[in-house]
Amino acid sequence: MWNEAKKHLMTGVSYMIPIVVAGGILLSLGVIIGEETSMGEQLVNYGVWTLGLMVPMIAGYISYSIADRPGIAVGLASGVFAAELGTGYIGGILVGFFAGWITNQLKKIPLHPNIAVIKPIMIIPVLGIGAAAIFMWLISIPLAPAMTGLENWLNSMEGNNLLILGFIIGAMMAFDMGGPVNKIALAFCYATLAEGIYAPMAACWIGIMAAPLGLSLATLIFPKKFSKSEKGNAIPAVLMGSLGITEGAIPYAVATPLKVIPVITIGSGIGGGIALMLGAESPIPAAIGIWGLPFVNGPFMLLIGLLVAIIIIALTVGILRKESDVDDSEDAGLSF
Amino acid sequence: MNILAVTACPAGVAHTYMAKKGLEKAAKKLGHKIKVETQGSMGIENEIKAKDLEKADLVILAIDTKIEKANRFDSKTIHEVPVAAAVKNAAKVIEDATAKL
Numbered sequence: 001m002w003n004e005a006k007k008h009l010m011t012g013v014s015y016m017i018p019i020v021v022a023g024g025i026l027l028s029l030g031v032i033i034g035e036e037t038s039m040g041e042q043l044v045n046y047g048v049w050t051l052g053l054m055v056p057m058i059a060g061y062i063s064y065s066i067a068d069r070p071g072i073a074v075g076l077a078s079g080v081f082a083a084e085l086g087t088g089y090i091g092g093i094l095v096g097f098f099a100g101w102i103t104n105q106l107k108k109i110p111l112h113p114n115i116a117v118i119k120p121i122m123i124i125p126v127l128g129i130g131a132a133a134i135f136m137w138l139i140s141i142p143l144a145p146a147m148t149g150l151e152n153w154l155n156s157m158e159g160n161n162l163l164i165l166g167f168i169i170g171a172m173m174a175f176d177m178g179g180p181v182n183k184i185a186l187a188f189c190y191a192t193l194a195e196g197i198y199a200p201m202a203a204c205w206i207g208i209m210a211a212p213l214g215l216s217l218a219t220l221i222f223p224k225k226f227s228k229s230e231k232g233n234a235i236p237a238v239l240m241g242s243l244g245i246t247e248g249a250i251p252y253a254v255a256t257p258l259k260v261i262p263v264i265t266i267g268s269g270i271g272g273g274i275a276l277m278l279g280a281e282s283p284i285p286a287a288i289g290i291w292g293l294p295f296v297n298g299p300f301m302l303l304i305g306l307l308v309a310i311i312i313i314a315l316t317v318g319i320l321r322k323e324s325d326v327d328d329s330e331d332a333g334l335s336f
Numbered sequence: 337m338n339i340l341a342v343t344a345c346p347a348g349v350a351h352t353y354m355a356k357k358g359l360e361k362a363a364k365k366l367g368h369k370i371k372v373e374t375q376g377s378m379g380i381e382n383e384i385k386a387k388d389l390e391k392a393d394l395v396i397l398a399i400d401t402k403i404e405k406a407n408r409f410d411s412k413t414i415h416e417v418p419v420a421a422a423v424k425n426a427a428k429v430i431e432d433a434t435a436k437l
Contacts, residue, residue: 010346011401017347065402179420180400183346247350254424
């Protein structure tokens, strides 16, 4: 049950990611050029319009994951309701599940074969979207104020609270190196980004990049403590890490999980916390890695957090590992 | 043994392909033939065709998301795991799958 739900959510996230990256970059380019110029203003508009698809996409593709093709229309429309009613991303996820479920129920309505064709083109879209509209209206009554409250609370965060927020996000991002925990943290950052709260995404950047960069640095500082294939993986890991892909860290974690996973989790958490406390904010998604640094508010603050995390990870893993951990005979087979 | 596999992860850029590599390597080591289709951010690559299905003894799905064309495998023995399982220990995934037959 839980695994199925997770799969539906992940499907929604995977279809949504390209939209968020494209919209985020258009938007930030516009902000950089300057909203007062017509070019900048247009870019901001196109970025905002693209990002407007974010909530419909996640709802639509959660629903698709549950109910296949007929679920897409019901889910997309439901997602628009979620966005318009001010329940944002959380509302979109909930209504996406509802849309998939109701579509599956409507599929079961028995119809005479002669008129069965009206089911996919009339009954499912009309009744499905109608039901989703009612559902969305009902849950928006408690959810819309709750989202506004969450937004205000996150916006008012400062000092130690930001440190904790940054730590949690950085740690979750690094913990499973691109797996489900990472995607939950990422989804949270997308959600806050959509509400115009930019701090969490800054911690995301660090959680994505610190582990592969730090572990690669460790292979340079402590060459005797890493196997040949691990050293060979260092450059691809750096390249991927700087492009916003954490997974290059996985081979190191597979070899000695207990000496790597806790370190990257805590190290990235500390880096994320520091960056947020110093005031780093990212108005664009972390998915483009280091190349997005010019678009960040407070790029040096983010860099400081990142460097602290990289150094903690490189040194701690280097110290924890023993030369006896190196196993050149066994080819982990996970390098790129 | 002839094994087919599909890998898919949420971002579709790394885990998907690492799982493919892991499965291919482990299958070779265990003496099985394998064809791995990836359903990443580029859509379906190395697609499993009807002629592959004819010969196949079993299907491994290493997936965290919904996959396209899952009904191709309806008549086959399917072993489904999270994509991370195939990245971390593909040999065990294959052993568990063959034990199902």
